Amino acid sequence: MSQGQHWREQLHEAAAQGDTASLLKVIRSAVAERADVGDYTLMSRLLKRIGRDEASRAGLRPVRVYIARSVTVESWLPYLAVEAAAAGFWLETKVGGYGSFAQELMSPEGALRDFNPDLVVFVTDVEDVAGGLPDACATGKPELVRAEVERGVKTMEDMLTAFRHHHRARLLVQGLCVPDPPVLGDAGDANWEASESRATQRINEQIAALCRRLGDAAFFDENRLASRFGKARWRDERMFRYCRLSIAAEFFAPYARALTHSIKVLFLPPHKVLCTDLDNTLWGGIVGEDKPSGILTGTDFPGNCYRTYQRYLKQLAARGILLAVVSKNNEKDVREAFRVRAQDLALTLDDFISLKISWQDKAVSLRELAQELSLGLDSFVLIDDDSVECEAVRQQVPGVLVIQAPREEPWRLTECVMASGAFDTLSVTAEDRARSDEYRAQAQRAQLENRAASREEFLASLQIVCRFISALEAPLSRTVQLINKTNQFNLTTRRYGTSEVESFAADPGGLALALRARDRFGDAGVIGIALCRTQDGTCTIDTLLLSCRVIGRGIESALLWYIARWAASLGANRLAGEYIPTAKNQPCADFYPRHGFRPAREAGGKQSRICYVLDLATQMPEKPAWIQTEEDLNNEPGPSCARVNEEFAR
Amino acid sequence: MNQAQAVPESMRNLLAEIFEISPAEVTPGLSAGATPAWDSFGHLQAILAIEEAYGVRIDPQKVPELTSVGQLMQELESLGVSLNHD
Structure with missing residues (x-):
């Protein structure tokens, strides 16, 4: 029996029994051991059939993907669906038109908006971005090449900037594949300053820089993959000319896997x-x-x-x-x-x-x-x-x-x-670099705790200082990282990108707060985030989370204390919080009751969630006595700062 | 020998997955017109799959004409693939 048939039988069997967990297990094994084209086709069909809800129940994260493109992508989509499932995602995909990618990306209305994607993948070819490049390079005139590079970069910049202006979806932009063989020949291309490969790489560098500026965006380096697997075979020129298929069929699996790794870093933190x-x-x-x-x-x-x-x-x-x-x-x-x-x-x-x-x-x-x-x-x-x-x-x-x-x-x-791809990440933050020191400090704290006579004494001896700053200056990348990776002490587990956080900071009555904590053993960096809106006398806490390594020291109470004072300064007399239970956030289930909140009537949402209110007139949250606070918040209206500073003065 | 057996087993399995039918339905007479999933996209997928499975490259100019399993088999044989021993 061929290996392929072996997989197919197991797949059909799991599907027939309606057992999604074992279907996913077979899929992971098949992917790890080189499945063939028929297997991928079957697996993608079975995945589509289980549907969003069942996939979600089985632990896959559903992601709606819109593919804007100028090349044929349909042929490798089954591979992408399967590789993504093996990595924990269930994709629902929609593909745009060949000639309409610019319009789709730049327009606030239309097919892309209607699909409401979580992720937009933009796949294109040199021909569509800097089509004049080979001609310019062939002239041997550097100024012509420079002009063509600038034109290509501007084309991308216009499209992607307009996209980010209108859409909040995460964005994955495939870079250009350096043409091979080059128009000047190998020796010419290697030596001439304005060569085709240098020009294409320059455009790619600019696209990557653009992605960093846009936020929630990643550059996908197709050229690196092509080099890894062999330029001579990466593109099947016959199929590209015949049907604009830009990757040879033999590389669909590794290509889809690499795309999946890049998708993963946009949605999930790396392993720790x-x-x-x-x-x-x-x-x-x-x-x-x-x-x-x-x-x-x-x-x-x-x-x-x-x-x-x-x-x-x-x-x-x-x-x-x-x-x-x-x-x-x-x-x-x-x-x-x-x-x-x-x-x-x-x-x-x-x-x-x-x-x-x-x-x-x-x-x-x-x-x-x-x-x-x-x-x-x-x-x-x-x-x-x-x-x-x-x-x-x-x-x-x-x-x-x-x-x-x-x-x-x-x-x-x-x-x-x-x-x-377990440790792949888009950026390395200062908190990342300091993490292992922080865990060492954790061990020292544990020793101190064992020696202290009482818990109060232990906490006081830590000399904790909480510093409240704007979530935009945490920096924003750290805020977004925390929002997307914090599972245990996270009241609502809402995952947001930069644009959502920015809107909390910019809205009148909005607050995007970050909390930095340090103690005598070290600086834990930014470890808490709160996103709130105050309107008509009620401050609604949309998001409140704390890195799990600082739980149990009263820092969460200090965070709530700050929010309450901020809300009161805007005239609020009520705090409204909610707890949305997940498989992991049990540690914060009693957060609101513990701080005097009463259960409120459920707002009638579909999700199972518990709403709480606190009447600020009868009870103002208190700051734990062992915690010192500092503040440096620029996106706040004046009165709140004044109020909090008064508090410090006392 | 019935018609289905004339198509090698590996090819039957491959095309069955792509055209969303059972392997037994993959006979030399199976054609694009009579198979719902054999649309232009299904056709491209079948061509790519067959090229990968048999290590051949089909001339794109011939691709549009290969609209039945029998024609696909004939093309493979003309490219030197022996379909008899599977």
Whole structure:
């Protein structure tokens, strides 16, 4: 039986039983093990059939995608639907016309607006953006090439700026593929200053910069993919000329997977913790058997493969990914290995935030780690060479992303982690870089807590300072990051992009607030966000969230205290809050009742949610005595600042 | 030998998925006109799928004429693909 038929039978079976969870499991396996064209066609059809609601129940995030394009995309759409599902998304797709992309993107009305997409993907070709480029390059006149580059950049800028003006959907813009072979020939293109490849790259750089400026937008570098897989085969010129299909059919799967990775970074934060196994993963061999002197790591082959992987982990740590060891070993052996082989290792034990070295199940170690770090298991990645361990963790802790290390091919270790896209991110914030220090401080706080006589004494000894600033200056990218990744202490779990946050800040009676917290152990950075609107005497708290690592120190009460004072300064006499239960936000379920709010009558929405009110005339939220506050809020009307400052003066 | 068996099994399975029918329905006589999912998009998908599966490149000028399974098989054979042993 062919592999394809094998998948098809399993797929049909899962579909016939109406079992979406097992259908998704087969899809993930098929995608991981190279499915063929028939499989992708079938899988995309089955996915479409389960529908938005069922997909959502099965844990996929529904995303409405509008594709504006000048090339044929229909042929690879089934691949995109399937790759996206394997990564946790259920796509509902609509494709625009070949010749109407500019109008669709720039118009406030029309097909794009009617579809109300969560994401717009713009896929185009050099011909449609800078069609005169090959002719200009062929003349050998740099000024002509420059003019054509400027024209191409302006075309993109006009379209995308107008788009962002009218639409809030996230945006993924595919860059231009550098034409190959070049009109000047390889030697000419390589050496001439105004070559076709330089000109195209310049346009791409400008598109990427434009995406950064627009917000909620990402640049998708098709040219890099084409280079990776081979320019000579990436485009099938025959099919491009015949039906404007710009990618050869053999690359539909990797192309769709790369698109999915870029879609993912627009909607989800990267994983936060990398847990690595030791034997035959971080180093070659088994430390318990080969002794510390016998493990493979260092500058010679194959030890240098492991050392390269260690260096990659260190690079991830530098941008805030937390490293942990999860290994079945004797801790004594491991410590000795790190000591006697320090010269040959690119990491020290201090680079790890936690060591789980014991003989217990790795599933148990991972759960303990999640608890210690106050992080959800879905922010964990495990890299392990043992297929049995991998499968056990997949089954027992389904949230964890498991990557099996290639035991026989250690030179592929780094590539395997990179290919997962688990740590892909659009930007690295200062909070990201400071994260591992923050978690270390967390451990010191825990020690202090154990020593303190009472909880009050412990909290007072922390010397917590909350600083209230505008969510636009958090900076805005940090605000949006928090809004989109915070799950546990998040009252409504509404996911917003930059434009929504900006509108809260700009609206009369609106507030877009960010909270920075620090204590004697360190600066946690911006860890809280609130979005509110005050109208007709009621301040409605649309969004209130706190990073889970600062929960339990009264910081949430300080946030509410600030909101109440701000609302009162605008004449409000009521606070209205709501709690929308999700699978993860149980930790904040009692937030409003705990602060004296009473349940209000439900507003009749479809979602299950609980509405609360607090009458400010009878009860004003208080600031915990152990918290100091500061304020630097520019997007606020004057009176509120005055009021709060008075409060400080007392 | 019935007609369906004349189409190799792998091709039957492939086209069945693309045209949303059962493999048994994929006979040499199956044609675009009589198959709802065999529209212009389905046609392109079938051509791309067959090219991938058999490692061939079909001349785009011939593509519009290949509107039945029998014609597709004939084209493959003219490109040197042996469809007898599947």
